Amino acid sequence: GENVEQHPSTLSVQEGDSAVIKCTYSDSASNYFPWYKQELGKGPQLIIDIRSNVGEKKDQRIAVTLNKTAKHFSLHITETQPEDSAVYFCAARDNAGNMLTFGGGTRLMVKP
């Protein structure tokens, strides 16, 4: 089955700096890669996603890049704000489209 590795497990940045979180996946047939943000006591919420026919996608301060050959994808957050502090999860969906496999998470702390 699919295996998703995520790094780093914790990331601390100063407000206004950029943050980058990286993930690798094992199943070359995976074709959908979402990123979720989870705040304390809440369920994960989708913040951005990318499909395998696209190399990059941007939405305001967040962007995701995908390298299918290397089987890795990254989340980039620019001009970080304290409210960006949360746990971020990457995920990959199998080709059958049946389920998401999640990475282990990155705890992002933005210091004011």
Place this chain on the structure above:
Amino acid sequence: DTGVSQNPRHKITKRGQNVTFRCDPISEHNRLYWYRQTLGQGPEFLTYFQNEAQLEKSRLLSDRFSAERPKGSFSTLEIQRTEQGDSAMYLCASSPGQLTGELFFGEGSRLTVL
């Protein structure tokens, strides 16, 4: 609120007791998923339903776990003879279907087994 609703939000039980969690998905969503999340880890897939049919179950779902979605709407997840290792957050998510991709998660049901 038309999001995914889970009840109870917290459950504390003694080892050996049975517990049941309920999930009400977004009304027009035909796919419903159960995930388990332990502290500091990502969600792990347990099972999913397409309407009332349970189409896939993870190896994590031991014989003590059973999930149902009898009318294709709400779902229940029952854990029998709970063990301390069952302590986790149980997350429910729903999706309109395969093509859209996005899962909409509820806020979870936290289980503590003493």
